[in-house]
Amino acid sequence: MDSTTSGSAKSDLTEYLDKNYSRTRDELFDLLRIPSVSAKSEHNADTARTAEWVRSALETAGMKATIFPTPGHAIVVGEWRGAPDAPTVLVYGHYDVQPPEPLDLWTSPPFEPTIRNGNIYARGSVDDKGQLFLHIKAIQAHLATRGKLPVNVVVIAEGEEEIGSDNLEKFIEDKKDLLAAEAVVISDSAMFAPRQPSILSSLRGLAYFELNVKGPSVDLHSGAYGGAVVNPAMALAKILSTMHDDNGHIAIEGFYDSVRTWEPADINQMKTLPFDSETFRQETGSPELGGEKGYSILEQLWSRPTLEVNGLLSGYTSEGAKTVLPSKAMAKVSCRLVPDQNPADIEKLILAHVQKVAPKGVTATVKFLHGGRPWKAELTGPLYDAARRALATAFAKPPVLVGEGGSIPVVGDFERILGAPVLLVGFGLPGENAHAPDEWMSEENFKIGMRAMATFWDEYGVASKTD
């Protein structure tokens, strides 16, 4: 689909990419054929083979490439440092994939890449092998046609993203000098809609708790004791029910104190996005949508914090009737956080609230399980200017800014350890089945993605000089 570049003469980079596309696709398919399922030790050899494949591809592109063992799967680093006076950009991606199961729901086998309706179907096609490889090829386009890049580039590809990136943070700390960069680029997300280039500008953080309510010392007979003993499952329900008001606001004192109000420009931009709430509702299968009143769905998902019950357990839960008055009840409760909330403060507020509302006759405790800070990009400076221009050129349409309701912890790690801004620019699409059967990546997006990132290096070279 070349219409997107019509009107402008083909650059040397685009020409190189187009001319070599058939081979590039063959190479991508080779990469997709290796079942680098990081979660399964039976695939450890495959995962190691994939690291070696990536190392070799980085070398072919013209970079110096090294495999670094970790206690888990290896990290591959490619370096091109031929622009001594220019800044350095770090490109992050991952070469491991989700388990493909259930296999019987795949239309074509997960590790036999197949093109249908313009999409490349394979496990890892969009998450994240396709997006990692398009970066390598964009770099190769520069080095093959011009022998150099406008800036220094370091590529880091890990093999444990799908199992929690356990060894990545320490690696970044340990190799701070190797990875030192003025900017970080990550392509591991989706565009808002087809042919709508997108820059991901915010992520929500997380504060995850376990709430335990203890009543009698053992499960009691609900006949012999029911009526005089405070039921911890009912007490838990009462506690949880106080956490939202009738308008869906979180009714915990101080909860919104640190919530940054989004700029009117951000909100207005959000309103221009092609979003249909009925389509979204159907996607969830909910009979009706809800949430915090006074906010649009995208605002609810991107700009507002949440408090969700993730799990409930108490007493008898199997088939039929057992007349037990349970001794305890448990809820998993988590908050998605937005700037400038932080998990430690939220922990204190939740604890204070639970202690305030817990009924007499039970003991309620709160255990902090997991947390992560929210993130919002500073959308100024050469990194974002270059990205906007490169995407606008490649897609013949300016990019939109989108938010993400979930969390990508590595973003915060890079910013904190390297002190560099992070650009999240993804080429996936809604419905891509990233963690499900029939994962796919649009072949058009793969092609345009290579062009966009090739252009990005030129744009960033210029923008970082004039900054």
Add this chain to the structure above:
Amino acid sequence: MDSTTSGSAKSDLTEYLDKNYSRTRDELFDLLRIPSVSAKSEHNADTARTAEWVRSALETAGMKATIFPTPGHAIVVGEWRGAPDAPTVLVYGHYDVQPPEPLDLWTSPPFEPTIRNGNIYARGSVDDKGQLFLHIKAIQAHLATRGKLPVNVVVIAEGEEEIGSDNLEKFIEDKKDLLAAEAVVISDSAMFAPRQPSILSSLRGLAYFELNVKGPSVDLHSGAYGGAVVNPAMALAKILSTMHDDNGHIAIEGFYDSVRTWEPADINQMKTLPFDSETFRQETGSPELGGEKGYSILEQLWSRPTLEVNGLLSGYTSEGAKTVLPSKAMAKVSCRLVPDQNPADIEKLILAHVQKVAPKGVTATVKFLHGGRPWKAELTGPLYDAARRALATAFAKPPVLVGEGGSIPVVGDFERILGAPVLLVGFGLPGENAHAPDEWMSEENFKIGMRAMATFWDEYGVASKTD
């Protein structure tokens, strides 16, 4: 311990029971040695052997005795019908026992009866072999010393009480003529306190439900969807939290409409019982007691209905943090009912309430699982007069009326099918471990129980004539 009969000349019945006590105890121990665990098919031969043992004991007592097979364990019936113009009384008991596990918590083995501190320790000692056998021996005292009883007596002993009495109701229906009686006597409960004879005058009923709340069609990612989708676990908590007001009253419209107010005499009698709320609290292990304000603990347990959560299940409940927005949530909820509530009405009220309070964005359904009517004795007439006098004589202290917060479904079955009042007179004691390790029955209560029931037949013979 003969002090309880001091002041009155020993009757021929008491003399017979005392003279033969050593043999009686040996026989009881023989009965207790058979592991008639109805729940375990590996004990089916033992359970059948126990039925045969009971049949033989009834014959030895002087009754005609028959074993009736059922699809489960057999029912044994003993008959003495030598008083053609007198009424007939049906005595119910059960010869099966609870499983003894965990075995390592028994001080002496469960099927090796052992006396310690005046108590007979064995599985089934109090529940219900000891209480069934004391009835057989009381009948034997009459037939051995006098060759007759003042009234006709039928004994029915089932072998499935500990597994739900599945075949009993149909047996009563089918054998209505065989079991026809003017009164029913059951000894399968406990006295309120040591040396305090007790008549159980009320039982609570039950209405047991499963409440299911359905939100999105599948579990969703709490980051990608949290904030816009109504969380069914939170919705369930909200629904449950509306079911009581702040005073512990059940806040379901119409719930108390059929609740009979207890007579002041009943309440006053209750207040005279030796009951210590702090001891009760310690027994539960709760940090503080609660329940419906304005009622004493015994009123809460015996005379007031309840609504309890018996179980909760939703989403992720294992270790650690999983950021799921669950697609559904379930609660087991049950009400203990008091006269004149009935399960069918309560089902309608709960359903209407849930539909009224369920938040938009979820679908809430209520499934009725199990129910039973409450019961309150009509404490007038020859049956109760005779029981009061017999207990007062045997214990040298008048009996008190006590309630029970749980349910004994067979009571309602006998009343409904046979049209006869039921007398619940038990010789167990608090702390007897009926379903736990180290089950015991007071040897004194076993002895006095035989005497009391032997006396009962005389008293009932007189009372039923003058009625």
